[in-house]
Amino acid sequence: MIRSGMATLGVAALFLAACGGTGGGTPQKKTELTLYNDKGAWTKYFDEMGALSKQKIGLGMKPTGYTDSAQYQAFIKASFRTNVKPDLFTWQTGGMLEEVVKQKQVADTTAIWQEAIKAGDLSQDLAPYYTIDGKQYCVPMNVAYWGMFYNKKLFDQHGLKPPRTWDELVKAAATLKKAGVTPFYHTSVLFSFVWFEQLMAGSDPDLYDRLSTGKAKYTDPGVVQVMEKWKELIDAGYFVNPGDKTDPGDVMKNGKAAMISFGTWFNTSMTQRNMKAGSDYGFFVIPNVNPALPKTSVIFESGPLCSLTKAADPDASTKYLKWWTTAEAQEKWATSRGDVSANPKVEIKDEALGQITKDAGSGKYRLVNRYFEATPPPVLTAALDGFGKFVTEPGTYKDVLATIQKEADEYWSTHQ
Amino acid sequence: MRRSAPILGRFRYGYVAPAALLVAGLLYAPFVWTAYLSLTRYDGLAPPEWAGLANFGKLFDDPALLTSLRNTLLWVVGTMVLPVGLGLLVAVLSHDIKGGAWYRVPFMLPYALSGAGLALVWSPILSHGGIANALLGVDTAFLQDAPVNTLAMLLVWTWQQLGVNTLLFVVGLQSIPKEPIEAARLDGASGWRLFRHITWPLMRPLTAVVVGLALVASLKTFDIVWVMTQGGPGRNSETLAVTMYKETFVASDYGYGSAVAVMLTVVTGLASYLYLKRQVAS
Numbered sequence: 001m002i003r004s005g006m007a008t009l010g011v012a013a014l015f016l017a018a019c020g021g022t023g024g025g026t027p028q029k030k031t032e033l034t035l036y037n038d039k040g041a042w043t044k045y046f047d048e049m050g051a052l053s054k055q056k057i058g059l060g061m062k063p064t065g066y067t068d069s070a071q072y073q074a075f076i077k078a079s080f081r082t083n084v085k086p087d088l089f090t091w092q093t094g095g096m097l098e099e100v101v102k103q104k105q106v107a108d109t110t111a112i113w114q115e116a117i118k119a120g121d122l123s124q125d126l127a128p129y130y131t132i133d134g135k136q137y138c139v140p141m142n143v144a145y146w147g148m149f150y151n152k153k154l155f156d157q158h159g160l161k162p163p164r165t166w167d168e169l170v171k172a173a174a175t176l177k178k179a180g181v182t183p184f185y186h187t188s189v190l191f192s193f194v195w196f197e198q199l200m201a202g203s204d205p206d207l208y209d210r211l212s213t214g215k216a217k218y219t220d221p222g223v224v225q226v227m228e229k230w231k232e233l234i235d236a237g238y239f240v241n242p243g244d245k246t247d248p249g250d251v252m253k254n255g256k257a258a259m260i261s262f263g264t265w266f267n268t269s270m271t272q273r274n275m276k277a278g279s280d281y282g283f284f285v286i287p288n289v290n291p292a293l294p295k296t297s298v299i300f301e302s303g304p305l306c307s308l309t310k311a312a313d314p315d316a317s318t319k320y321l322k323w324w325t326t327a328e329a330q331e332k333w334a335t336s337r338g339d340v341s342a343n344p345k346v347e348i349k350d351e352a353l354g355q356i357t358k359d360a361g362s363g364k365y366r367l368v369n370r371y372f373e374a375t376p377p378p379v380l381t382a383a384l385d386g387f388g389k390f391v392t393e394p395g396t397y398k399d400v401l402a403t404i405q406k407e408a409d410e411y412w413s414t415h416q
Numbered sequence: 417m418r419r420s421a422p423i424l425g426r427f428r429y430g431y432v433a434p435a436a437l438l439v440a441g442l443l444y445a446p447f448v449w450t451a452y453l454s455l456t457r458y459d460g461l462a463p464p465e466w467a468g469l470a471n472f473g474k475l476f477d478d479p480a481l482l483t484s485l486r487n488t489l490l491w492v493v494g495t496m497v498l499p500v501g502l503g504l505l506v507a508v509l510s511h512d513i514k515g516g517a518w519y520r521v522p523f524m525l526p527y528a529l530s531g532a533g534l535a536l537v538w539s540p541i542l543s544h545g546g547i548a549n550a551l552l553g554v555d556t557a558f559l560q561d562a563p564v565n566t567l568a569m570l571l572v573w574t575w576q577q578l579g580v581n582t583l584l585f586v587v588g589l590q591s592i593p594k595e596p597i598e599a600a601r602l603d604g605a606s607g608w609r610l611f612r613h614i615t616w617p618l619m620r621p622l623t624a625v626v627v628g629l630a631l632v633a634s635l636k637t638f639d640i641v642w643v644m645t646q647g648g649p650g651r652n653s654e655t656l657a658v659t660m661y662k663e664t665f666v667a668s669d670y671g672y673g674s675a676v677a678v679m680l681t682v683v684t685g686l687a688s689y690l691y692l693k694r695q696v697a698s
Contacts, residue, residue, distance in 0.1 A: 070662075071665065073668075074460070074664075074665045077461060080461070099461055100461065102461075102462070103461045105461075188560070188648055188649035189649070192649075241557055241560075242560075243543055243557035243559055243649070244543060244545050245546070246543075256545075377667060377668050378668065378669055381662070381667035382667075385480075385650055385651045388648045388649040388650045388651075389648075389649055389651070390650070392557075392560050392561070392650065393650070
């Protein structure tokens with residue numbers, strides 16, 4: 001009996017030891033860091049950065065890219081409680097960053113920010129997106145301004161120029177539609193919020209900001225009007241079918257839609273398809289719906305690159321984040337993807353993208369935080385589903401707004 | 417025998433321990449943890465806060481859950497009619513003819529695909545502007561409007577599952593004794609009457625297994641829906657398993673997601689129990 005008990009205990013001990021991992025908190029010295037990200041399609045570019053960092057600072061980096069962001073976020077959250085921790089990981093600003101910082105999981109990067117701002121590698125304007133209770137966390141993995149990518153050949157073919165007013169944009173859409181070309185792209189999954197955020201920011205950016213902080217309701221008249229404006233455009237037949245699963249990059253390349261509203265990172269899709277800026281496609285800032293607004297609203301996003309407070313080698317992670325902000329790293333990161341950079345010293349090769357970066361830096365636009373980051377996760381989930389429903393059944397807009405508001409009421413009742 | 421019995425007795429817990437620990441650690445413990453989470457408010461980060469039955473109260477007040485229930489029911493009924501029903505038809509039609517095995521091969525091949533792989537292959541075919549639109553010369557967005565999208569996914573599911581159900585039914589048909597069939601034939605029974613009164617009752621034990629497995633599989637339908645529509649648009653193609661995943665990992669509402677998981681477990685357990693009880697009784 002005693003022996004059998006001992007055998008049971010022995011097996012149990014082995015099992016528990018196998019499950020427990022090392023469990024040690026001793027910092028290791030790392031020469032290669034793992035970078036977990038939800039940008040699986042960018043693995044090639046992360047690999048190039050890993051090779052460059054090894055050469056420049058003697059610290060390599062290996063990316064592990066996820067393509068499903070829900071799965072990715074679940075992994076990162078779970079890693080906070082296990083020994084499988086990423087050295088570096090991408091995340092989102094706004095409510096998502098606040099959540100993980102409040103749980104004391106993310107390493108403080110205030111010193112990196114101060115040094116980078118002093119050296120001119122980061123702009124002070126960017127700091128608020130990364131500041132929680134007076135301290136900075138993470139560094140910008142990327143920044144992006146949102147505008148309209150357009151198929152240059154289709155525009156030329158129909159004698160169109162990038163519009164400077166909302167009326168000109170709608171007129172261009174009408175011209176294209178008449179010629180049998182679908183003017184705009186939209187979708188019922190994930191990026192279903194794009195036109196809502198654009199129309200809101202271009203109609204009443206203050207209301208958009210209040211909506212993000214629970215100070216306005218989705219059922220307010222201003223929001224209802226925006227949905228009606230969106231419905232008008234859908235009813236006019238200006239959009240592709242939202243159920244079309246064609247990759248937006250291919251939609252742009254094959255002219256399935258003449259215009260696609262996305263962040264400047266969409267340029268990476270163009271680069272991957274060997275499309276040339278200026279001859280194959282172009283980019284313009286979307287004019288405000290409300291011409292009386294003092295500044296054109298431009299949607300802005302910045303994705304953070306973070307390290308954990310309990311990283312395996314905190315010094316190595318900090319060293320990497322510091323290097324990431326430098327012009328040397330950013331030059332490579334931006335140019336390889338054909339995108340803009342968080343570092344103002346980096347010269348943007350693409351003319352249109354360089355211009356918007358310069359104009360945004362000089363205060364020409366009112367920068368509006370992207371809906372994805374500006375909206376708390378539970379409200380965002382309800383909204384993405386709601387807009388997905390709306391684009392397939394535009395007549396349901398009032399029900400959709402009421403459903404989102406119900407989720408917002410529940411969220412803000414405990415988070416004000 | 418005399419020597420081995422005491423040795424077995426002495427170490428019996430040791431032999432069972434690895435399997436018992438694995439089942440307890442990987443099955444029962446997560447189940448208990450999920451049941452506990454369903455009674456809390458939990459975002460996956462901050463410690464769970466006790467919420468009592470609030471998450472279960474929300475279940476009855478959530479229109480999306482009603483849609484999920486409706487779609488899950490559609491999956492259950494559809495699975496019984498299509499992959500199971502057609503599987504039986506193909507088996508009956510092919511098992512008694514020369515070269516029947518070769519007729520069944522095309523139905524078997526899709527079974528080699530995983531659920532996610534299957535969905536990836538069919539997604540561009542059924543999406544708007546896809547191959548199905550071009551071939552049929554229609555402008556229907558098969559994955560967009562409810563319940564067409566669920567029915568379209570059911571057809572894809574049938575394409576994959578038909579073969580394995582056919583195979584199981586063929587095994588059943590081949591294992592039934594020949595004598596009652598021959599006796600019935602001598603008595604003049606044939607065709608539908610022979611099948612309805614002789615073959616079908618003799619196949620009952622195997623049918624119970626096939627239907628039972630299909631019932632559980634259809635109640636937990638996830639991968640095909642998640643990859644093809646992500647439960648959308650506007651949650652109109654969600655099943656209970658998709659709602660559970662979405663609430664937990666997309667909306668980070670682990671408490672409510674766990675409540676859906678508990679409900680799904682109860683529904684699956686109850687349906688399986690009632691079905692098997694009926695089968696045993698009859």
